Amino acid sequence: MEEAGRLHAVKPDATDFETYVGKDQEAHAAAARSMQLADTLRRIDELNEKVKSGELTPGELERARNEAREIIGSLPEDARKDYERLHAARQSGDVAYRGPDIAPATSSSIDVHLSNAGSQRQPSGATDAVAGGVNPPAYRGPAQDF
């Protein structure tokens, strides 16, 4: 807490806990809207499938087309852009994605640091239990025989 207070004094305009809370709420709202749009897209796709497979009578077909037009037309401008993004992704399969298997070169170098830290000789009193392996921490002495 003291460190947080010191940092806040150094940079009072930096993002704070309230910022995180706000971003959490934004993410929550954005996810809800995206999922709603995705549902809309699925519904329209279902209608189109029914139209293609001839499951609808001419009257139903007209109603389905009107319904689809209404759904899309009722979207506000920014939501329509989102809808178009989802629609395009569904059509092309193009998604911004990088597999975690090529995640930032990061994990390997962090692993090296952790491994090095683990193999450092412990302060006096530590036991070298495993030859060539990671030493147990200094606070773990030999088991007591009670």
Add this chain to the structure above:
Amino acid sequence: MKLHHLRPAAIAVAASLFFVNPADALSIKEYRKFSPEQQSMYLIGAVSMTAFTYATNGDPVKARCVQNWYFGAHKGDETPGPHDLALEIAAAELVDAAKYHVEGVILGLTDKVCGQPKQ
């Protein structure tokens, strides 16, 4: 559940996922099983962790970019991150929810926004 209870857990989960076999990473299908509150909290942890890993691995510019994209540089900044990430996760979900991982979408989207990571 209170926010301050969730956050460390989300960060821990997100952190662990960066260091495990990709086959074990969280697919969007699994991610959607969380409550909406847990999902958004998970994203905060995962984005923070992404920025942190870039920073600790010699790419502070990208770390800062990821941080600013999602959280902003200053209090009250409007940022595109929360909206754009939610939308891209929904897009990936529509394409194949079982195949795509949340972390992969974060990495792909931040590559698009902030450029490829340093090799």
